[in-house]
Amino acid sequence: KAGVTQTPRYLIKTRGQQVTLSCSPISGHRSVSWYQQTPGQGLQFLFEYFSETQRNKGNFPGRFSGRQFSNSRSEMNVSTLELGDSALYLCASSDSGSSYNEQFFGPGTRLTVL
Amino acid sequence: DQQVKQNSPSLSVQEGRISILNCDYTNSMFDYFLWYKKYPAEGPTFLISISSIKDKNEDGRFTVFLNKSAKHLSLHIVPSQPGDSAVYFCAASGNNDMRFGAGTRLTVKP
Numbered sequence: 001k002a003g004v005t006q007t008p009r010y011l012i013k014t015r016g017q018q019v020t021l022s023c024s025p026i027s028g029h030r031s032v033s034w035y036q037q038t039p040g041q042g043l044q045f046l047f048e049y050f051s052e053t054q055r056n057k058g059n060f061p062g063r064f065s066g067r068q069f070s071n072s073r074s075e076m077n078v079s080t081l082e083l084g085d086s087a088l089y090l091c092a093s094s095d096s097g098s099s100y101n102e103q104f105f106g107p108g109t110r111l112t113v114l
Numbered sequence: 115d116q117q118v119k120q121n122s123p124s125l126s127v128q129e130g131r132i133s134i135l136n137c138d139y140t141n142s143m144f145d146y147f148l149w150y151k152k153y154p155a156e157g158p159t160f161l162i163s164i165s166s167i168k169d170k171n172e173d174g175r176f177t178v179f180l181n182k183s184a185k186h187l188s189l190h191i192v193p194s195q196p197g198d199s200a201v202y203f204c205a206a207s208g209n210n211d212m213r214f215g216a217g218t219r220l221t222v223k224p
Binding site: 004033035040041042043044045056090092101102103104105106107108 | 123148205
């Protein structure tokens with residue numbers, strides 16, 4: 001099976017712009033979670049989608065949003081970008097009914113906000 | 115709120131010796147714990163996990179120990195190899211929540 005893929009791998013934006021990141025989970029996986037990784041902060045949970053529904057949400061402002069399509073592919077959108085949004089954004093998929101077991105991560109999208 | 119803490123940001127060990135990575139958690143609702151390994155420019159990969167009904171789980175050179183009363187888990191790597199050099203994240207899940215620690219960078223010197 002192909003692994004989790006994320007596009008684009010690198011992105012440079014300026015403050016105030018918006019950005020959309022894409023994630024294709026492993027075939028058959030219905031759960032997709034998004035994380036933000038910054039130095040010293042580890043992986044901060046953004047949200048999780050399961051069968052096109054947001055099942056869980058982390059403590060991020062409303063500028064961060066996401067969605068999942070019927071084929072389980074997911075997108076994450078960040079509006080009105082701020083310098084502090086510069087980070088590695090990871091998505092992870094899971095084949096279990098619970099996303100809180102083993103997850104398979106993509107390589108991430110490195111977002112730089114200037 | 116850091117519900118999962120990895121207090122050592124880095125660890126350096128000699129090849130062949132034991133590496134011990136530690137993780138503490140505060141939420142008593144967590145009942146499943148995982149370790150992930152991350153190489154640069156790659157996403158984290160699952161390494162090993164343990165359920166709260168166990169206190170030890172072993173997989174080859176990797177062993178995870180769980181001390182529920184202390185809310186502490188550790189990952190032992192024996193013997194350590196240079197290829198083990200990576201960032202290790204612990205994660206805790208339960209009650210519809212999952213939290214990751216900030217990671218520990220392990221360097222194994224030849």
